[in-house]
Structure formats: structure tokens, C-alpha cells
Amino acid sequence: MIVERIYKAVMEQRLAPNTKLSEARLCETFGVGRMRVRRALLLLSSQGIIDLQSNRGAYVSCPDKSEANDVFEARMLIEPPLVRLLAGRAGDAGLQILSEHIALEDSARQGNERTEVIRLSGEFHVKLAQASGNVVISRVMHELVTRTSLIVGLFGSSGNASCPDDEHAKILDAIHDHDPERAESLVITHLNHIQNGLNMDVRKPPLDDLASILGAS
Amino acid sequence: MIVERIYKAVMEQRLAPNTKLSEARLCETFGVGRMRVRRALLLLSSQGIIDLQSNRGAYVSCPDKSEANDVFEARMLIEPPLVRLLAGRAGDAGLQILSEHIALEDSARQGNERTEVIRLSGEFHVKLAQASGNVVISRVMHELVTRTSLIVGLFGSSGNASCPDDEHAKILDAIHDHDPERAESLVITHLNHIQNGLNMDVRKPPLDDLASILGAS
DNA sequence: TTGACATAGATTGTTAACAATCGTGAAATG
DNA sequence: CATTTCACGATTGTTAACAATCTATGTCAA
Numbered sequence: 001m002i003v004e005r006i007y008k009a010v011m012e013q014r015l016a017p018n019t020k021l022s023e024a025r026l027c028e029t030f031g032v033g034r035m036r037v038r039r040a041l042l043l044l045s046s047q048g049i050i051d052l053q054s055n056r057g058a059y060v061s062c063p064d065k066s067e068a069n070d071v072f073e074a075r076m077l078i079e080p081p082l083v084r085l086l087a088g089r090a091g092d093a094g095l096q097i098l099s100e101h102i103a104l105e106d107s108a109r110q111g112n113e114r115t116e117v118i119r120l121s122g123e124f125h126v127k128l129a130q131a132s133g134n135v136v137i138s139r140v141m142h143e144l145v146t147r148t149s150l151i152v153g154l155f156g157s158s159g160n161a162s163c164p165d166d167e168h169a170k171i172l173d174a175i176h177d178h179d180p181e182r183a184e185s186l187v188i189t190h191l192n193h194i195q196n197g198l199n200m201d202v203r204k205p206p207l208d209d210l211a212s213i214l215g216a217s
Numbered sequence: 218m219i220v221e222r223i224y225k226a227v228m229e230q231r232l233a234p235n236t237k238l239s240e241a242r243l244c245e246t247f248g249v250g251r252m253r254v255r256r257a258l259l260l261l262s263s264q265g266i267i268d269l270q271s272n273r274g275a276y277v278s279c280p281d282k283s284e285a286n287d288v289f290e291a292r293m294l295i296e297p298p299l300v301r302l303l304a305g306r307a308g309d310a311g312l313q314i315l316s317e318h319i320a321l322e323d324s325a326r327q328g329n330e331r332t333e334v335i336r337l338s339g340e341f342h343v344k345l346a347q348a349s350g351n352v353v354i355s356r357v358m359h360e361l362v363t364r365t366s367l368i369v370g371l372f373g374s375s376g377n378a379s380c381p382d383d384e385h386a387k388i389l390d391a392i393h394d395h396d397p398e399r400a401e402s403l404v405i406t407h408l409n410h411i412q413n414g415l416n417m418d419v420r421k422p423p424l425d426d427l428a429s430i431l432g433a434s
Numbered sequence: 435t436t437g438a439c440a441t442a443g444a445t446t447g448t449t450a451a452c453a454a455t456c457g458t459g460a461a462a463t464g
Numbered sequence: 465c466a467t468t469t470c471a472c473g474a475t476t477g478t479t480a481a482c483a484a485t486c487t488a489t490g491t492c493a494a
């Protein structure tokens with residue numbers, strides 16, 4: 001699916017904000033007609049991943065300080081009750097998946113695969129939502145995490161583009177122990193760490209090569 | 218905007234679940250080309266308002282018990298922290314709007330304008346989110362409320378299609394008094410009232426006249 | 435040199451014709 | 465009479481050509 005390809009590129013911060021996504025370019029890149037491309041762009045714009053400017057084309061969304069705060073506030077609102085819920089009814093299958101995911105994160109970190117680490121780091125939060133079995137919450141988290149990836153790319157100090165190392169494991173532990181309070185507290189701390197790693201004042205200049213960025217997906 | 222028209226029809230429960238929305242019909246109804254219609258349908262489907270079946274057309278979404286539970290669970294997850302947030306930082310402008318909205322609800326109730334009452338009843342929750350000033354949360358709530366409208370139409374005992382009478386006012390009072398605990402508690406009660414007014418076992422048969430439903434919007 | 439303006443190229447928005455798919459109903463067969 | 469098959473009509477999916485809009489370049493004048 002073409003939408004997923006662009007999603008993934010954004011999640012791995014290979015597609016910088018403000019990059020122009022021209023229809024013609026996407027058509028030849030993905031080898032599909034303009035209709036498919038336009039449909040994908042509309043979908044992406046409805047989720048705030050790209051901005052669709054009338055008669056001017058599609059640009060990777062470039063959140064300002066205000067939008068960034070909104071996204072983090074939304075996550076701060078949703079994720080604590082979410083892990084609380086998970087600590088209550090933890091499905092064995094879900095816990096298993098989360099545990100395996102953390103293993104993937106570790107292995108990618110040790111292999112120094114930067115983009116992989118960044119993407120997996122975000123995906124953990126999505127899988128957290130999926131572990132609840134609630135498809136509505138999962139969709140919302142998917143959108144929030146993707147936009148967070150854009151924000152981190154824009155405002156992040158280059159060092160910590162991913163989540164702090166072992167916090168995911170600690171959260172999972174708390175859930176596994178059926179300890180809602182601890183899980184909630186850990187998530188709040190975790191989100192604060194991510195947000196504090198940002199510098200909301202300087203916005204990195206957007207670079208736009210776009211050439212074969214989408215190829216290796 | 219064509220999307221808003223369909224939104225409104227769903228919110229007022231004039232468009233029953235499972236109603237087929239054929240492209241040709243919508244084209245002549247709104248007097249636009251097929252492109253606009255298809256774009257609107259794609260948008261609506263991405264928000265779970267309609268189901269887009271390949272080569273078969275668009276049908277107003279018909280949530281099953283599981284999806285209904287997911288929507289309510291999501292609202293139960295999001296709205297309590299939301300009003301808590303609002304009780305903390307209540308913008309005067311926002312409170313004013315909410316207050317006026319409740320007045321509208323009352324007036325519609327006294328005028329026995331059924332569809333109006335139903336729509337306003339749902340919109341209150343959206344405006345609650347808007348009062349936070351957070352556009353991300355607002356978008357999420359908008360989607361959740363619309364889908365709730367579908368669910369109530371499907372599973373609701375005919376009496377209480379709208380929210381219980383004065384609970385909205387009580388919630389607003391608590392927010393106005395900067396009392397997070399009370400506001401949260403009232404919202405939880407309120408959501409429970411809505412959910413308890415449903416009968417998850419019998420699903421009303423979907424009727425599909427569709428004739429001039431969309432006209433009077 | 436700088437500014438406005440016009441023209442040309444490129445890009446997006448729209449339309450209409452065509453292709454593919456599905457549902458329905460009639461006809462044929464057991 | 466029931467069941468399967470086939471063909472037709474209707475509806476959606478796709479494509480390609482056309483129209484509208486914007487950006488950039490180059491020219492001319494102040």
C-alpha cells in the first residue's frame with residue numbers, strides 16, 4: 001500500500017517536513033496512476049501527515065509549536081489511562097507481542113540501525129494501544145505517534161530521536177505485574193522525557209532531496 | 218461542504234446505518250461531479266462513518282457490538298481526563314460558548330425539535346473538546362461523537378436518543394467551579410447513562426428510504 | 435539595478451468516456 | 465419445482481485528455 005510506504009518514511013524521519021510530494025513524482029515512484037496517488041494524499045492529509053494546499057500540491061506537514069503541544073497534550077491525556085486499562089486486563093497474546101517488540105528494539109539499537117530504532121520506538125506506543133484490543137484507540141494512537149515523529153524530527157535535539165532506552169521495558173513490566181499506578185506513572189515520566197528532549201524554539205531547516213527516499217521501504 | 222451535510226444527517230439520525238449511498242444519487246442530490254462525491258466518501262470512510270466496499274459501493278456504517286464497545290471505551294478513556302483538564306484551565310471564551318450551547322439545547326428540547334435535540338446533544342461533547350483549545354483532541358472527539366450517534370440509532374431504546382436532560386449543565390458547572398474531581402465524576406456518570414440506555418442485544422432493522430433525507434440540511 | 439508585468443512551463447483540478455465488477459432475473463436443466 | 469447458469473443492466477474503478485491555476489523566467493521601463 002502506498003499510504004503505508006509514506007507513513008513508514010515519515011516514521012523513520014526520512015521524509016522531512018515541508019518536503020513537496022508532487023503527484024507526478026509519486027506516480028512514477030510507485031508505478032501507479034494519478035488516481036491512486038491522489039487518494040493516498042487525501043488520506044494522509046485527513047490524518048494531518050501532509051498538508052494539501054489548493055492548486056499548490058502536497059507538502060509533508062510542518063507542525064508549529066502550537067500543534068506540537070496539542071499532540072503531546074493529547075498523548076498525555078490518552079496514554080496514562082490506556083496503560084492503566086492495560087494493567088487491568090492484560091491479554092497474554094498482547095503482552096507477548098509487546099515483549100517481542102522490545103526485543104526487536106534492543107536488537108536494532110545494538111545494530112546501530114538508526115531509522116529502524118526510531119520507527120520501532122514509536123511503534124511500541126501503537127502496539128500498546130493494539131494490546132488493548134480496541135481498534136478505535138489504536139487508530140488514534142497511530143495518528144498521534146506518526147505526528148510525534150514529525151515533531152521530533154523538527155524540534156528534536158539530534159541525540160535522542162528515539163525514546164529513552166529501557167523505559168518501554170519498565171512500562172511493560174508494570175503492566176505485566178498488574179500495577180496500574182506504576183504503569184501510569186512510568187508512562188507520564190516517559191512522555192515527559194520525550195517532550196523535554198525537544199527544543200521548541202529552534203526549528204531545523206527542512207531539507208528536500210526526496211529523490212530515492214521512498215525507494216528503500 | 219458535502220461531507221458536513223452527511224455528517225449532520227448522521228448526527229441527527231436521519232441517515233440510518235446500512236443505508237446505501239450510491240455515487241449517482243449523491244451526485245444529483247448535491248449537484249456536483251463524481252469526483253467530489255468520491256472524495257467525500259473516502260473522507261467519511263476514513264473516519265468510520267461509512268463503509269466503502271470494493272466494487273459494491275458506500276454504506277452508512279453499521280457498528281456491531283464490539284465496535285460499539287470500543288467507541289464507548291475510548292470515550293470513557295478520553296473524556297474524564299479532558300474535563301479534568303478543562304476544570305483546570307477554563308478559558309472564559311470557551312465557557313461562554315458552552316453555556317450558550319446548553320441554552321440552545323434547552324430551547325430545542327422545549328420546542329420538541331427531535332433531530333435538533335439529538336444533534337446538539339452530541340455536539341456538546343465536541344464543543345467540550347474545542348473548549349480545551351486542542352485541535353487534535355477536538356478532531357478525535359468529533360469522530361467519536363459521530364460514531365456514537367450511529368450506535369445510539371442502532372441499539373438505543375427509542376426514548377433516550379439524546380443525553381439525559383440536565384447533566385450537561387451540571388458538568389459545565391463543575392468546570393466553572395474549577396472542580397476537576399466533580400467534573401470527572403459527572404462525566405463518567407453521564408457516559409454510563411448513555412451506554413446503559415442501549416440494548417446491545419437487539420439491533421433495529423435498518424430502513425432505507427434515503428429519498429430527500431439529505432435535502433433538508 | 436530594481437521593480438512590475440507578461441508569457442511560458444509545469445502542476446493540480448475536473449470532466450467524460452471506457453473498463454471491470456457485481457447483482458439480478460430469466461431461461462434452461464435436473 | 466428447485467437449482468444452476470448465463471446474460472443483461474447497473475454501479476463502481478480507472479484512464480486519459482482537457483481546463484484552471486500557480487511558479488518561474490525573462491523583458492521592459494523607471
